[in-house]
Amino acid sequence: MTVQAARQIPYALPLIGDAEIAQVTEALRSGWITTGPKTTEFERRFADYVGASHGLGLNSCTAALHLALLGAGVGPGDEVVTTPLTFCATVNTIMHVGARPVLADVDPRTLCLSPERVAQHLTPRTKAILPVHYAGCPADLDAFTRLAADRGLKVIEDAAHAIGTLSRGRPVGGIGDFTCFSFYATKNLTTGEGGMLTTEDQDASERLRKMALHGMSRDAWKRYTNAGSWQYEVEAAGFKYNMTDVAAGLGLAQLDRFDHMQAVRARYVERYNQAFKDAGFELPADSDLPGDRHSWHLYVLRLDPMQLAIERAQFIDELKAAGIGTSVHFIPIHLHAFYQRELGVRPGDFPVTERAFSRMVSLPLYPKMSEDDVDYVIERVLEIASKYRR
Numbered sequence: 159m160t161v162q163a164a165r166q167i168p169y170a171l172p173l174i175g176d177a178e179i180a181q182v183t184e185a186l187r188s189g190w191i192t193t194g195p196k197t198t199e200f201e202r203r204f205a206d207y208v209g210a211s212h213g214l215g216l217n218s219c220t221a222a223l224h225l226a227l228l229g230a231g232v233g234p235g236d237e238v239v240t241t242p243l244t245f246c247a248t249v250n251t252i253m254h255v256g257a258r259p260v261l262a263d264v265d266p267r268t269l270c271l272s273p274e275r276v277a278q279h280l281t282p283r284t285k286a287i288l289p290v291h292y293a294g295c296p297a298d299l300d301a302f303t304r305l306a307a308d309r310g311l312k313v314i315e316d317a318a319h320a321i322g323t324l325s326r327g328r329p330v331g332g333i334g335d336f337t338c339f340s341f342y343a344t345k346n347l348t349t350g351e352g353g354m355l356t357t358e359d360q361d362a363s364e365r366l367r368k369m370a371l372h373g374m375s376r377d378a379w380k381r382y383t384n385a386g387s388w389q390y391e392v393e394a395a396g397f398k399y400n401m402t403d404v405a406a407g408l409g410l411a412q413l414d415r416f417d418h419m420q421a422v423r424a425r426y427v428e429r430y431n432q433a434f435k436d437a438g439f440e441l442p443a444d445s446d447l448p449g450d451r452h453s454w455h456l457y458v459l460r461l462d463p464m465q466l467a468i469e470r471a472q473f474i475d476e477l478k479a480a481g482i483g484t485s486v487h488f489i490p491i492h493l494h495a496f497y498q499r500e501l502g503v504r505p506g507d508f509p510v511t512e513r514a515f516s517r518m519v520s521l522p523l524y525p526k527m528s529e530d531d532v533d534y535v536i537e538r539v540l541e542i543a544s545k546y547r548r
């Protein structure tokens with residue numbers, strides 16, 4: 159028989175309040191529930207927030223990555239250099255456009271793609287560099303934009319974790335050629351499912367807007383309004399990636415409270431760091447470059463096996479028994495049998511990634527948690543750590 163823990167703290171929960179419900183209700187009552195005025199407003203406000211000229215609202219970050227790769231002209235025969243410490247969508251979308259993902263190890267300091275490792279993997283076939291702002295820590299964009307400029311490559315950022323991340327004082331979103339954000343249910347800003355592609359390239363943004371809606375001519379979504387027309391042209395075999403106004407309504411309300419939600423995350427991180435710094439762990443990776451700011455999407459603690467005599471799996475089980483949900487971000491790409499077969503990668507190829515992966519556990523971190531919840535997580539983690547201290 160399993161005994162229910164005194165408290166249940168799920169790994170993640172969205173912060174949805176009256177403002178989100180009012181926005182969604184407004185969309186529903188308006189009769190306009192697919193792409194429409196709320197999507198347009200959310201695109202403009204989100205792009206402004208991240209310092210980008212153009213924002214394209216989509217139904218996922220995966221869609222944004224796929225379109226960004228097409229916008230960068232990546233296709234069959236091309237290579238895209240990316241990180242093994244990421245979610246499968248980063249690599250799958252490279253494969254969707256017929257290109258080859260080339261993995262390069264991460265920087266031990268940030269756990270983001272290492273510019274030095276990337277430099278070793280560039281070939282005449284390389285078309286783009288695709289860094290991930292892992293957990294919300296800024297990848298070294300200065301280094302990647304320099305590398306790319308020298309060789310005529312594109313920089314596509316996987317910013318699924320990085321709404322609110324600053325790179326050398328600039329918000330992630332207006333720096334690389336294309337930046338891809340996620341509004342998935344667990345993300346710092348959520349629309350349930352959703353994503354946004356930002357770019358400075360107006361032509362690409364117009365082309366990709368069409369590709370996100372079947373390849374139909376511009377503003378085809380307006381065809382059912384008074385301003386629209388029944389006539390449209392199909393200019394390419396596009397996709398169905400558009401954002402709905404129901405989702406955009408959620409996004410608008412989340413954007414209003416985003417700075418507050420980020421401040422709560424940062425406060426909780428400070429508390430976790432203080433509590434765990436001498437308790438047998440390596441604290442989450444962060445950048446120490448001036449002007450860099452972590453968005454704290456994930457709090458990835460690493461167990462130090464020299465100090466703690468407990469395996470990661472058991473640590474997770476003990477937290478689960480205490481009612482605390484956790485996760486692991488991520489099973490590295492090269493440890494999946496599918497990618498080993500497809501890409502010829504194998505265990506041992508990326509030692510920095512593997513070392514971090516074998517020790518990591520993501521703790522609950524979200525603004526819906528109360529201070530009491532944070533206390534409870536700290537107490538249980540410290541209890542387990544002291545029980546297994548070497």
Ligand SMILES: Cc1ncc(COP(=O)(O)O)c(C=O)c1O
Pocket residue numbers: 217218219220221244245247248290316318319339340341342352353
């Ligand atoms: C690093 C990374 N890239 C891409 C994605 C895909 O995002 P979405 O679920 O919005 O397609 C995720 C999702 O969690 C992610 O963590």
